[in-house]
Amino acid sequence: MRLDPGALGKLLADRRIASVSGTNGKTTTTHLLTAAVRASVADPDDVVTNADGANLHHGIASALANQPRSSIAVLETDERVVATVIELGRPEVLVLLNFSRDQLDRHHEIKSLGRSWRIALQAAGSSGPVVVANACDPLVVWSAQPARRVIWVDTGDVWNEDAALCPECGSLLVRDQSRWDCPGCSLTQPVADYTVRGDEVSDPNGRVFTLDLQVPGRFNRANAACALAAARAMGVPAQTALDGMATVTSPAGRYATATIGTARATLLLAKNPSGWAESLPLATSQTVVLAIDSAAADGRDVSWLWDVRYEQLAGRTVVATGPRAQDLAVRLRHAGVDHVVEPDLTAAFRRPEVTRVDGPVDVIATYTPFQRLRKLGGLA
Missing domain, CATH: 3.40.1190.10 (Mur-like, catalytic domain)
Incomplete structure (x- = not known):
């Protein structure tokens, strides 16, 4: 062009x-x-x-x-x-x-x-x-x-x-x-x-x-x-x-299951409150990984986190990861959801909360970490 x-x-x-x-x-x-x-x-x-x-x-x-x-x-x-x-x-x-x-x-x-x-x-x-x-x-x-x-x-x-x-x-x-x-x-x-x-x-x-x-x-x-x-x-x-x-x-990696480190992960993409509302009910594993970033492709403003009903994850363990993991952690704390924070995406999949899961762990990610996870899992 x-x-x-x-x-x-x-x-x-x-x-x-x-x-x-x-x-x-x-x-x-x-x-x-x-x-x-x-x-x-x-x-x-x-x-x-x-x-x-x-x-x-x-x-x-x-x-x-x-x-x-x-x-x-x-x-x-x-x-x-x-x-x-x-x-x-x-x-x-x-x-x-x-x-x-x-x-x-x-x-x-x-x-x-x-x-x-x-x-x-x-x-x-x-x-x-x-x-x-x-x-x-x-x-x-x-x-x-x-x-x-x-x-x-x-x-x-x-x-x-x-x-x-x-x-x-x-x-x-x-x-x-x-x-x-x-x-x-x-x-x-x-x-x-x-x-x-x-x-x-x-x-x-x-x-x-x-x-x-x-x-x-x-x-x-x-x-x-x-x-x-x-x-x-x-x-x-x-x-x-x-x-x-x-x-x-698994269109462009969505809903695919891949090996990341020593963990098996099923990847879900959610970019905004509407997408999270549809994706959260699909995450059924006891431990759930949520990956958040605010790069240009994600949108710089993550205030939308407060419009997502993370309360439905109560009773499960959540691993908050990605560059904006701390913002997500604040939202999860207010939602009463047990969670751990690991900003490094690769390190998150070495945590015992993830590796000890029997079967694939469900992962919901915004666009930028989702693309990185596709590469880590050999899907892109």
């Missing part, structure tokens, strides 16, 4: 593009959608993706440059890059997952991101993408409104702490039986085309499909429902898409 500032547009041109964005779940949903699409084509190499999650302009360009002849691109797209991809790539499908506070020192207020999506979709008009959007997220709904066509997915979201106010008029939203509505204007939760209930997804025709996933958690069933809707919008038969998604195991 330094040699040719217009390279990204040229690399996006003449491909069928599916773009996936949102605060949480981009990487896993991109892997699920890629697997679904690849299952439908004769040559898997005809589908290019940025599998490791490099989702800014340079990462997308690098992935596309590595496979210049691939006719289909499934792209994880940072929230700040969505407008560029809509403008330059004219994606066939755009998946919008959710919005929550994340790295506010870089991303600023989430409504500004939603506004950029909305403006880009307005500008694209009738040549814009089919949007697969989370009907449970008011800001996603508001952002997707101008799209020429929207496929709404009821994901059953449980996190609404970042969606108290109407993005259209600022009124306090009303919630009733998991639905939301604005009393001050016409913005309301749309009627869903796809609905997730447990392991099942129903489609616009009333057909019900069972999700057979190898990635855990309620939120990944929601991700899979969005991937299924996007795959079908691209012409992939439902069963073909489901069979493809069933092959996804």
